[in-house]
Each structure stands twice: as structure tokens, then as C-alpha cells.
Amino acid sequence: MAYTYEYPRPSVTVDCVVFGLDDSADLRILLIERADDPFAGHWALPGGFVDMGEDLDLAAKRELEEETGIKDIFIEQLYTFGAPNRDPRGRVISVAYYALVNLSEHPIKAASDARQAKWFKISELPPLAFDHNKVLEMALERLRAKVLYKPIGFELLPEKFTLTDLQNLYETILGQQLNRRNFRSKILKMGLLEQQERQQNVPHRPAYLYKFNKEKYQRLSERLGEFIFEIRFQPRETED
Amino acid sequence: MAYTYEYPRPSVTVDCVVFGLDDSADLRILLIERADDPFAGHWALPGGFVDMGEDLDLAAKRELEEETGIKDIFIEQLYTFGAPNRDPRGRVISVAYYALVNLSEHPIKAASDARQAKWFKISELPPLAFDHNKVLEMALERLRAKVLYKPIGFELLPEKFTLTDLQNLYETILGQQLNRRNFRSKILKMGLLEQQERQQNVPHRPAYLYKFNKEKYQRLSERLGEFIFEIRFQPRETED
DNA sequence: TCAAAAGTGTTTAGTTTACACCCATGC
DNA sequence: GCATGGGTGTAAACTAAACACTTTTGA
Structure with a gap:
């Protein structure tokens, strides 16, 4: 035909x-x-x-x-x-x-x-x-x-992940190293991650697993518009 | 055919x-x-x-x-x-x-x-x-x-404009009032506007006109990535 | 001299950066 | 007990928000 x-x-x-x-x-x-x-x-x-x-x-x-x-x-x-x-x-x-x-x-x-x-x-x-x-x-x-202003990175991870997993993800995508302490504070302060049980059978102190609370994110972003989720690290400029 | x-x-x-x-x-x-x-x-x-x-x-x-x-x-x-x-x-x-x-x-x-x-x-x-x-x-x-992270707003203005024009533009597009003092500081601190002559024949103190330096912006954004240009005003949250 | 908009200085609160030490586990 | 990553407290630097007064012009 x-x-x-x-x-x-x-x-x-x-x-x-x-x-x-x-x-x-x-x-x-x-x-x-x-x-x-x-x-x-x-x-x-x-x-x-x-x-x-x-x-x-x-x-x-x-x-x-x-x-x-x-x-x-x-x-x-x-x-x-x-x-x-x-x-x-x-x-x-x-x-x-x-x-x-x-x-x-x-x-x-x-x-x-x-x-x-x-x-x-x-x-x-x-x-x-x-x-x-x-x-x-x-x-x-x-x-x-x-990835800097929407929580889409979680789509690349399993449902439960450690903060180190998440940080590695950002470092890979952005191609830059991030400060561990600050990364954690920033992410957790958003209040969108829910702590779960700990990892098992790792040859070091087991990390907590976390889940991303998508519903909470959606509720907040409807109310508050953009930039509820914002990951950005700008190293302080060094003097020339 | x-x-x-x-x-x-x-x-x-x-x-x-x-x-x-x-x-x-x-x-x-x-x-x-x-x-x-x-x-x-x-x-x-x-x-x-x-x-x-x-x-x-x-x-x-x-x-x-x-x-x-x-x-x-x-x-x-x-x-x-x-x-x-x-x-x-x-x-x-x-x-x-x-x-x-x-x-x-x-x-x-x-x-x-x-x-x-x-x-x-x-x-x-x-x-x-x-x-x-x-x-x-x-x-x-x-x-x-x-408009929050790219300097596209200037496309809506004539080549030379006052800071008030620019602020009105942002207030219109974003649908929110902005603090004049803070808006000016923020915009000028970026160093992307060039001061020109003053307005003429206005029934009040004439404002300076400005030009957006697109070349400078492009040079900087190649070197520094996103967010050279960032306009955002988040009113401080009021306690409930 | 008045109306209208332009222009600026400063305090305060909050955020971001940078840094270093202790902790829990498996081997 | 040791290697490996996990987890946190904090000082200093910086940035953003809020606020009110003075200036310049045309009418």
C-alpha cells in the first residue's frame, strides 16, 4: 500500500x-x-x-x-x-x-x-x-x-542508596570533586531524604541507606516554585 | 504534482x-x-x-x-x-x-x-x-x-535601558515585586552592564542608561560555566 | 516648592566554605 | 589491630535581605 x-x-x-x-x-x-x-x-x-x-x-x-x-x-x-x-x-x-x-x-x-x-x-x-x-x-x-536544580539524579540510583553513592553520582556527572562534609549537609538540610536501615556486609563502618521522598518534593515544588532542590558548589576564588 | x-x-x-x-x-x-x-x-x-x-x-x-x-x-x-x-x-x-x-x-x-x-x-x-x-x-x-539564570531578558529591551526598566521587566515576568536596592546591587555587581549617558527630558531625576555587555558575558560563561548570570530573590521565610 | 523617580550605606541574619578528628565494621 | 570508608562540629568568610534617607530633575 x-x-x-x-x-x-x-x-x-x-x-x-x-x-x-x-x-x-x-x-x-x-x-x-x-x-x-x-x-x-x-x-x-x-x-x-x-x-x-x-x-x-x-x-x-x-x-x-x-x-x-x-x-x-x-x-x-x-x-x-x-x-x-x-x-x-x-x-x-x-x-x-x-x-x-x-x-x-x-x-x-x-x-x-x-x-x-x-x-x-x-x-x-x-x-x-x-x-x-x-x-x-x-x-x-x-x-x-x-541535575543542579532538579532531583533527577535519583533516577540513576537504586531506590535505596548511601550518601556516598549520591555524591559519586554528582561528581561523575559534574566532573568535579565535592567536599564530603558540605555535600552531606546540603543534601540532608533539604529534608527530602529519608533515612533507612544500614548497609550490610561491607568491610568498613556500614553507611545508612536513604530514600528520596518524591512526593514531598512534588508538594514543595508546587508550593514554592523552582529551586527547592539545588546542588551547587562554587569553590572560593583564589587570589591571583 | x-x-x-x-x-x-x-x-x-x-x-x-x-x-x-x-x-x-x-x-x-x-x-x-x-x-x-x-x-x-x-x-x-x-x-x-x-x-x-x-x-x-x-x-x-x-x-x-x-x-x-x-x-x-x-x-x-x-x-x-x-x-x-x-x-x-x-x-x-x-x-x-x-x-x-x-x-x-x-x-x-x-x-x-x-x-x-x-x-x-x-x-x-x-x-x-x-x-x-x-x-x-x-x-x-x-x-x-x-530568565533566572540566563541574560535573555535584555532581548526584550532596547539597546540602552535604565535599571528601573530592567527591574520592571523582571517583576513582570516573574510576577513578583523586587526590592529596588537589592536588585540594583545584584545586577551591577555582576559587572556585565556598562553605564551610558543619562536619560533626557523626564520629569524627575534622569536615570543612567545601561548597555548589556554580551561579549563579556559570553567570555565569562565559557570560562566559568553556568550561573554567571543569576537573578534570584527569595524572600526570607516568615515564621508561622 | 513640590512631585516623581533615581541613587546609595549599613546592619543583621543566614549560608557556604574549609578544615580535622573520631567511629564502626570485616578481615 | 588495622584498613576502609562513615559520620560530625565549627570558625571564618561571604552573601542576601531588609530598611530609610538624600538627590536631581521638570513642571
Whole structure:
């Protein structure tokens, strides 16, 4: 069956930049190996064509699940890329999303269509298909900026985590070391973390686990607007 | 001439939320009256179909100029709206932009195709065509959030402005009164404003005019990252 | 001389930074 | 008992908020 229109139309795709944190608190990105041309054999962001009648967000979630088995995660629209020649097949406009996932609780499955999916360290990325390097770049920027004023970092951690886990997360994403004492004070003073039981079986003093109280955050942010959650550390300027 | 594809394709449009400040520092939005169905006679955001081979940003700028005569302004992608039934003509995905313009220096021209364009006060908006109310809502949110940490407010002012103009702008956008003394200290301490000559012919003590030094801002923000420019006033919490 | 807005100094409270010592556990 | 991270108290520097008086101009 064919579809005919009076004016030419672009294709529309969705692409997802999926971030995860590995055991050593390194940031990773989920990529799939393309089976077909263009860019067969290259690594690319998971994604695909939007169905007619399908909402964009749903298309992003569907493609992600089809290609990697991952579902029920934090996902948000990033930006729409529409440079005329970004796809050699013709005019393809891509609505990009970024997603945050807890690596340990969302193992990737073999993709249904035999394309393999793999977590790459941010520091060891292969060259990507299409303009996906640019998309990824922008997603990283967004993540770094947003993590400073929205509590989205928790999406990368399991439900219960230690303050050290959380600090490692911020240090990884922001690419800077933070003072332990001050980090803890700042985070706890917000009153959004709930202390749980202690860790078990660690070869050192066991840390308390914490849960992020999302409901409380949402209640407060409705009442108070932005910046209930703000993590920022500006080292004091040293004299020249 | 007709275009035939193997799979159905959506149409892609761009829509622009254009903000301006009027003489009494009220925020206004530029709307056009639709000539044709759907929503003939209704007010809508300026916008239209993206040409094949045309970059999205360019499409937004082109449509804006065609419909309102406005060009060479600050414009940035906002969000892509793609709910399956947002347009009665079929599947239409709209990449929304928002723009900031200095109302006095960019008068609107009669639109080429006789549709009229008009500046509406934010508080006196008509019901809009399609999902444009939602788009506008999101643009406002973005503007309110972004003005706190990026110096985009200056785009709404003429090149030279008084500190009172600037303060009025922030009070309008944020919807809250600010302390004059603290506002001035904060803004001037950043070192990004350059004092010019004084106002003339005002029936009170003439204020100094200032220019925003964009180059200096860009240099600093490259070196120092986010938050060189930060306007925030949090009234101290009162005891209950 | 009056109205209207411009411009500034200072106190106080609160926050952020920087720093160093003790604690609990498994091996 | 020792290695490993966990946990905390506090002084000093800085920043933000709140407040009220003086200045300059045109009418």
C-alpha cells in the first residue's frame, strides 16, 4: 500500500539517549548496533520511526523497549533535530529524548531483531551514526545543567542508596570533586531524604541507606516554585 | 504534482511564541488571525509548514517574517508537540519556538497574505487555535525559568535601558515585586552592564542608561560555566 | 516648592566554605 | 589491630535581605 500527498513530507523518528551509572559510578550510554544501511554495523542511539497516530513520547518508549527491553524509566524530550541532510535516506526529522535508568535494575535484553545493545562508557564511545554524536552531546549538557536544580539524579540510583553513592553520582556527572562534609549537609538540610536501615556486609563502618521522598518534593515544588532542590558548589576564588 | 511514500508520513510545522514588552512593561504575545479552516477567524501562533530541505530554525524564522514582518530576533527551540489529534487535518507534528523581541524596535507589518497580526496582553488572551494555549503556557514557563539564570531578558529591551526598566521587566515576568536596592546591587555587581549617558527630558531625576555587555558575558560563561548570570530573590521565610 | 523617580550605606541574619578528628565494621 | 570508608562540629568568610534617607530633575 502506498500513501500519496500533495506536498512532500519528511519522515519523523525518535531517538533516545539513555544514561546509566555502572558499579564504579561511571556514566554510560546505551547504544545499539545498526543492522541495516545507512550506517550498517555502526553504533547508534536506540530509536526509530514514529507511527501515525502514536504520540511522540510513546514512540520513544516503544522504540526503547523494542530495541533494548528497557521500560518504565524516566524519559523526557530533549530537542528536535532537523538539519536537511542529517539522514542520507532523505528528509528525516528526529525528536530526541533522554532517559535515566538504574543500570543494575534494568538489564538489557537481546533486541528482538537481533541487533545488539550495549552500555558504553562516556569516555569510550565509538563514532556514532547520523548526527547522534551531536544529540548525545546535547543530552549530556542537559543532564549536567538539570541535575543542579532538579532531583533527577535519583533516577540513576537504586531506590535505596548511601550518601556516598549520591555524591559519586554528582561528581561523575559534574566532573568535579565535592567536599564530603558540605555535600552531606546540603543534601540532608533539604529534608527530602529519608533515612533507612544500614548497609550490610561491607568491610568498613556500614553507611545508612536513604530514600528520596518524591512526593514531598512534588508538594514543595508546587508550593514554592523552582529551586527547592539545588546542588551547587562554587569553590572560593583564589587570589591571583 | 504528488508525492508517494510506502508508509504514511506526518506533516511537520513550526510555531512561534513571540514575547514582547509594551510601554507599561506588560508582557505581550504576538498572534495572527487565521484566514482559513481549520479555526478560520481564530487567533493562533504564527507558524506554518516546514519546507523540504529547510532547516527547522530557518523555517521558524521564515514563517515569522512572512506572517508578521519580524526578523533578526532572539529565537530558540522550545518543544515539539505531536499528540496524534492536535490538528483536525490529520497528523501534524509541530516544532515550537519561542522568541523575544523589543516591541518598540520591531513594529509589525501587515502580513503578506492579509491575515492580521496583533500583540495581545498575556492577561487578555483570546482562546487559541489547535493546542496553542498549551504551547504558549510552556513558553511562559520556559521564559520564567530561563530568565533566572540566563541574560535573555535584555532581548526584550532596547539597546540602552535604565535599571528601573530592567527591574520592571523582571517583576513582570516573574510576577513578583523586587526590592529596588537589592536588585540594583545584584545586577551591577555582576559587572556585565556598562553605564551610558543619562536619560533626557523626564520629569524627575534622569536615570543612567545601561548597555548589556554580551561579549563579556559570553567570555565569562565559557570560562566559568553556568550561573554567571543569576537573578534570584527569595524572600526570607516568615515564621508561622 | 513640590512631585516623581533615581541613587546609595549599613546592619543583621543566614549560608557556604574549609578544615580535622573520631567511629564502626570485616578481615 | 588495622584498613576502609562513615559520620560530625565549627570558625571564618561571604552573601542576601531588609530598611530609610538624600538627590536631581521638570513642571
